[in-house]
Amino acid sequence: MNGDPHSTTEEVGVALGARSYRILVGSGLLDDAGPQMLSVLAQRRVVVIADTTVARLLLRRLTASLDRAEIAHDHVVLPPGEDTKDFAHLQQMTDALLDRRIERRTTLVALGGGVIGDLTGVAAALVLRGIDFIQIPTTLLSQVDSSVGGKTGINTRHGKNLIGAFHQPRLVLADTSVLDTLPRRELLAGYAEVVKYGLLGDLAFFDWLEVNGKAVLDRDGPERRHAIAHSCRVKARIVASDERETGERALLNLGHTFGHAFEAELGFGPEMLHGEAVAIGMTMAFDLSVKLGLCPPAEAHRARRHLAHMGLPVGLSGRTWPPERLLDHMGRDKKVVDGRLTFVLARGIGKAFVSRDVAPADVRAVLAAALAA
Secondary structure (H helix, E strand, O other): OOOOOOOOEEEEEEOOHHHOEEEEEEOOHHHHHHHHHHHHOOOOEEEEEEEHHHHHHHHHHHHHHHHHOOOEEEEEEEOOOHHHOOHHHHHHHHHHHHHOOOOOOOEEEEEEOHHHHHHHHHHHHHHHHOOOEEEEEOOHHHHHHHOOOOEEEEEEOOEEEEEEEEOOOOEEEEEHHHHHHOOHHHHHHHHHHHHHHHHHHOHHHHHHHHHHHHHHHHOOOHHHHHHHHHHHHHHHHHHHHOOOOOOHHHHHHOOHHHHHHHHHHOOOOOOOOHHHHHHHHHHHHHHHHHHOOOOOHHHHHHHHHHHHHHOOOOOOOOOOOOHHHHHHHHHOOOOOEOOEOOEEEEOOOOOEEEEOOOOHHHHHHHHHHHHHO
């Protein structure tokens, strides 16, 4: 299946020794989830975690597949939205799991986007001192990013994903057809993370997206499957070489130091989706690279032009945020090392690198320019 253009499913492997697992990308995988899970279940019992929106749309299809595979199942349903990714809802979920008398051989199944995937991963890492979980991501953003690599986290008033654990899933099932249920804005937010993989280290993929990006968003077809599988393949390679983000994996944070600051300023609310914040953050990372003399202006313009052409935000026009407050948010980021901010900069499209030597004055200037635009 891996890379075969005639197959309806692509398989991506995440090579982590005894914790290795498969990512399957294809249309209709939700209806085949039960049989696909059997090989990784320690017992034929799972608890599905979903939010109310996804449960209404997809839970019945998943449980029907589990029934066909003779897998016992229960479910826990939480409210939708980023506000659910906190200590209160984590406790609500773990209490619900313990109420159901789960065992260490019981597997959790995250059916949803990044919020549900992160919450389920944190719960799986903690409850009974660690149990297995499976990811069934239902948004483009979660299919190409948060469901892969084992980084789980919840938000606090201090910032995004500051509490969590590295806890790898046993299996990831990315059903491309369920993305047709998403609002266009949600699809676009996920597309920002797809573009990220081209910008950080794969010029050929960025070239391909400039031609095929509309098809990725407009229909469940080979272009969408290829974009998701290729993104997962890039991330899987990086995760396999640097699982706990001590080196190369930090490249995956392109645009995130800026983006997380914007999200924090808005209280992680719906006014700016994570992918939208990342899209703006990536353009500003390229702007900062240009200011530092690292990146040709034409490369930064090309990146911005594609994101804007696809319908993503690329600036902060109309915002009245003080740059110093954004810098303060950045200073609370978990990637800070010895008090120094960490940025992913670029020498061009596909030529990203990690830097901890950026002067705050240069960041402040880029922020001020973007706010004044």
